[in-house]
Amino acid sequence: MDRVRLIFDSSSSRGRHGQRMLLLGGGGGGGSSPVFGGARSALAAAEGANKRRPFFTSPEELLEEEYYYDEQQPDKKRRLSPEQVRLLERSFEAENKLEPERKSELARTLGLQPRQVAVWFQNRRARWKTKQLEHDFDRLKSSYGSLLSDHDSLLKENDRLRSQVISLTEKLQSRTAASAGAAGIAGTKSDVQAAASVADPATLAVQTKAEDRLSAGSGGSAVVDGEAAKQLVDSSEVSYFPEGYHCMGPVDGGRVHSEEEDVSDEGCNYYSDGMFAAEHHHQDEVDAQLDWWVWS
């Protein structure tokens, strides 16, 4: 146990506040700081008359001020008593800013100078802010961790879906080539679609699109060569996704990036024209059906 505490504990004749007379033995734990060491203490010693009221002063003792200052060494920094701190803490919890009336009231109650109360609140706010910053940092760190993990799993899912699309596209192409061969040299558009009918709507839409391009570019020939279709599908320069697929992602804070903004495919979610076309086509059929029921 250090010297200050021994002195503090031995000052029973004056109660807790008795220690104020005895804190003269030199410095803190290091023992390296002389009582009047440091610029500020030296200055205070030089000033001499600077009789700032010390801590641990009860209201009764305030009445003995002259007696006290006659014996007191100048300007020693002292800690507030646990009781004083407890009251200040309670006051701080109620309101962390200090109106002048409350400051005076607290100072009177605690036997401190209003300036001490103000300083205590300033320091307390600073400590609170530091704690708050630490707390915020921890919260952000854990939030970042969970976002990172979400991001990773989304990337994995994206990869999985991409390879699924590629695999299905290849399957469809080989099946189309086989059925075209079986049907002879004059396969029709409907043949191709029939062959593709087992595929999902998105794949179908891709295939149809490829055919349309082929038709437009070759004077109306409907013959679909498997390799040609593959080349058509692979013709996109910026993405290995088929033409007609649009990057609709990634979603960032509720905002979807446009293609212009995001030049890479990284993190994109792809949707085909066909998916929307098929959906719209289906809706058209439903509408037509409804019209028929209404008007007939």
Added chain:
DNA sequence: TTGTGTTTTACGACCTCC
């Protein structure tokens, strides 16, 4: 007992608000 790191008290500089 001592060295060292942390916490608490106090202050000056600067800023904002009324």
Added chain:
DNA sequence: GGAGGTCGTAAAACACAA
């Protein structure tokens, strides 16, 4: 311009390991 705030820092008080 004054009062009261934050910020940065000095120094005392304190805790603790060696």
